[in-house]
Amino acid sequence: MPNTMSSIEFEHVSKRFTLHHEKRNSLQERMVNVLHPRGEGETFWALRDVSFEVPTGETLGLIGHNGSGKSTTLKLITRILEPTSGAVRVRGRVSALLELGSGFHPDLTGRDNIFLNGSLLGFGRADMQRRIDDIVDFAELGPFIDTPVKHYSSGMYMRLGFAIATAVDPDILITDEVLAVGDEAFQRKCMERIYQFRQEGRTILFVSHSLELVRNLCTSAVWLDHGELKAAGSTTATLDAYMRQTNTQEQERHQREHARREADAQPAEPAPAAGSANRWGSREIEIVGVQLLDARGHEPAVFQTGDKLTLRMHYEAHQPVTDPVFGIALHHASGFHINGPNTRFGGLALGRLQGKGFVDYTIDELPLLAGNYVFTVAVYDASLTHPFDHHHMLYPFVVQTNAIAERWGSFYIQARWSYSGT
Ligand SMILES: Nc1ncnc2c1ncn2[C@@H]1O[C@H](COP(=O)(O)OP(=O)(O)OP(=O)(O)O)[C@@H](O)[C@H]1O
Ligand SMILES: [Mg+2]
Known part of the structure; x- marks a missing residue:
């Protein structure tokens, strides 16, 4: 199934938001205005000239600091948003798990929401009826499946959302930092399903702040920084570039603190x-x-x-x-x-x-x-x-750890690898 065709293509994509400020009257609101002076109706570029491709069958991790444009990118793929300029091309049926609870009607039960979501994805009642056991099973919600979802915990929302998103046979699966709210056992179950999707040659795109997760699951990665593409390519190269920058920032912060202490002429930490x-x-x-x-x-x-x-x-x-x-x-x-x-x-x-x-x-x-x-x-x-x-x-x-290749854990244990085989 994997071929050289791209499932997703971003071509010089920019997305501008207009910030409509409500009238700010309270002191606290005026303070916010002073601290973040964006002005009335000012525009803001959440993405600027971003180009990348996701080949079919790829598992791509999207990384970057808060507000760097990751969720905006996913919303452009799902057509919740339209680009201000540039082109977004998507081949295949997309199933997305975005912010928690989006796509759910709060007053409907879990079961009714399954049918509602199915119909939004183009599946009729009979189609969903065939999948419902699998969904209910996977979500492990027990009797809560017949409770209105407004009474769900965030973990329960996530279970149901993930179960639906993966039960509808998508070509492209998109998730936005949602796995983090599940407990460990459920996270593992989600990982297994994502891994199975990967084996089946489906395209997967997920946002995560866990670099470890991205390193383990993704074949490639895209790094956004203030709406701009900083790096795209192999997971290792992208993560290394990202970590170099984060480390450099950390180092600069320490150097500044250090210089301040020296300026105060303190021979040692007091x-x-x-x-x-x-x-x-x-x-x-x-x-x-x-x-x-x-x-x-x-x-x-x-x-x-x-x-x-x-x-x-x-x-x-x-x-x-x-x-x-x-x-x-x-x-x-x-x-x-x-x-x-x-x-x-x-x-x-x-x-x-x-x-x-x-x-x-x-x-x-x-x-x-x-x-x-x-x-x-x-x-x-x-x-x-x-x-x-x-x-x-x-x-x-x-x-x-600049000079050696090891990245995980806390101790550098001197050891050797060897191999024997036929
Ligand atoms: N509808 C909107 N109107 C105005 N600004 C928006 C809108 N949606 C997003 N933004 C802004 O665009 C920028 C990118 O937001 P986005 O949600 O894509 O970031 P993110 O990378 O997903 O961040 P996080 O890691 O915190 O989830 C942010 O500064 C955000 O405030
Ligand atoms: Mg986000």
Whole structure:
């Protein structure tokens, strides 16, 4: 069934909206106007000169930030919208699952909505009667199938919508970020059905903010940015370009923050004020500053997988302290606790400390993959029960993975692949 014909073609497509502002009277509405001055009746280009093709049998992922024009693109394909200029060509019968609940009549039951949707798609009652068991089965709505859909949860809307959209034998299936509202078991079921559609050589187009999903399911991808096409082609190339830009923006943000700190002439990240919820301890000895240093002794905006990283804890002992133990905790931003080493486990005896100094924890090759992480630092007494100074999850840092190909998960585990076969 797959052939070289295109199912969908966008040729220099632009879409302009006219923003009709209602009269704004309340203070809050006037504030919105000041913050987003678009003016009365101003026009806005949701898409600008967008061209791409979707060959028959392709599974295409549409990615881009909020407001980049993804839903507008789908609405042009389903003819809910017409382009302002350019041409949209679609070959084959389209079945679409757009915003939740669109296409449903709130007062009708799930069952009646199945017939209503069927008729909108050109199927008669008898046609739908043959499919209804499959739809009801797939949607797993049980007795709720005879309840008006206005009482449905968003997950229930999605189940019914997806069941209908895929039961009507479309050539082209379109979904708009709807799978996200389903629970995990149902999401898996939807994925299986999408995968089956793909095997059958149907064309699939879906919008998703889950890059992982796009990478797993899509043969190609289109990236929109402020209504313009940034990249289109293989999933890997498009996602890599997209991630490069997002990473660059993240890096720039960190560099700006870093520059601001340098401008304030702070040698190290200052410790938070006493009494803060994230800092506790009796302070006979305290951690007065923390630095995350690279191999050259600089504080980089971002670390790369494999980099040398030194966590430097500057301390000040206001009175002599015997055998204190410095420790850290490393967490992934998701809250996962990665490790919790300390000077005792590491075999470093500190003896009697007084005055100022620093303790370093050095990782020669950072084994973390791209992501956000956070350090906790602390100094405890010799029995490890009494906190002198504990800074809980106060030192976030970012890791990027430019030099190596691995993309998924959080740890870079050195390993080898091998193969044996006939
Ligand atoms: N009917 C409309 N009238 C005016 N502006 C609109 C209309 N529909 C969409 N827009 C604007 O067009 C832009 C693109 O919207 P669109 O819904 O296509 O974005 P999106 O990529 O789907 O975003 P999201 O990821 O948030 O779903 C947005 O700035 C939006 O405000
Ligand atoms: Mg959208």
